[in-house]
Amino acid sequence: MNGERSSWRQVTSGVPQGSVLGPVLFLIFINDLENGLYNFVFKFADDTKIADIVNSTVDRDLVQRDLEVVEDWSATWQMQFNTAKCKVMHVGHNNKKYYYLMNGHMLDSVLEERDLRILITADLKPSTQCQAAYSTANKVLGMISRTVTYKDRYVLLQLYKSFVRPHLEFSVSAWSPHYLKDKHLLEKIQHRFTRMIPGLKQLPYDLRLRKLGLWSLEERRNRADLLETFRVYKGWSTISFDSMFAVSAVSKTRGHSAKTVKNRCCLDIRHHFFSERVINRWNRLDQHVIDSATLNAFKSGLERTRNEKISFFMD
Secondary structure, X not given: OOOOOOOOOOOXXXXXXXXXXXXXXXXXXXXXXXXXXXXXXXXXXXXXXEEOOOOXXXXXXXXXXXXXXXXXXXXXXXXXXXXXXXXXXXXXXOOOOOOOEEOOXXXXXXXXXXXXXXXXXXXXXXXXXXHHHHHHHHHHHHHHHXXXXXXXXXXXXXXXXXXHHHHHHOOHHHOOOOOHHHHHHHHHHHHHHHHHOOOOOOOOHHHHHHHHOOOOHHHHXXXXXXXXXXXXXXXXXXXXXXXXXXXXXXXOXXXXXXXXXXXXXXXXXXXXXXXXXXXXXXXXXXXXXXXXXXXXXXXXXXHHHHHHOOOOOOO
């Protein structure tokens, strides 16, 4: 660095976890992993995914070739992949479900796999993730109910927001449910929590939410979609706006200057995908909300929109 070279040091026990340089050094070490690969490669820390559309044996052979290139890389740099943990997921009704080899071992085919704490299924439906989120949040809420004896409204509200609701909203834009059964399942957690507050148990759910200053979970999910869209629109995300949305060329209709085009979708999975389901609500926002200079200002604009437009955040 700056023309100076450090002296060599013998490392006998690997890079300590929690170190500052550890993650940076690891990223530098695996930076060339995708060199020479034909298909899409997604890396996050020590997780690597290879993905492509496979409609023929030619496509299958290209994926297999990429796996062999990765094998060569691991042998060169002495970082072996654990083939027992490497899985194949076939997506699509007409998928031919070819098999793949890695280090002479045929990779197992799975219908469900956890990726960055999100359960991904072969049918791409969010029901399994919703059930997992509900189960975890319900256990945490039960623990709070059993262990906290001073059930003050403020204390319980802070505990709920800090320890329960994050389980129901972690990366929710990637798995937001569209089936009523899944929506009702998640909402049951907030139903249960609001009934824990002294003096509110006998009130209707909507009134309990108003008294506590809470949004329904469905409203919060749709709000999260708008927040993510705003980050992408402002360039504050690693995702480019053009890769997810197409700005409408029609400027004579009512609305703001960043209105996007809604595509025609043949499948429910696509219709309820993030970049499609958010369009109608995004296009209905006012220009001054879109022009917000900061994320907090945009949040305030959404709060005012909710107060002015009834059921704006409800599906």
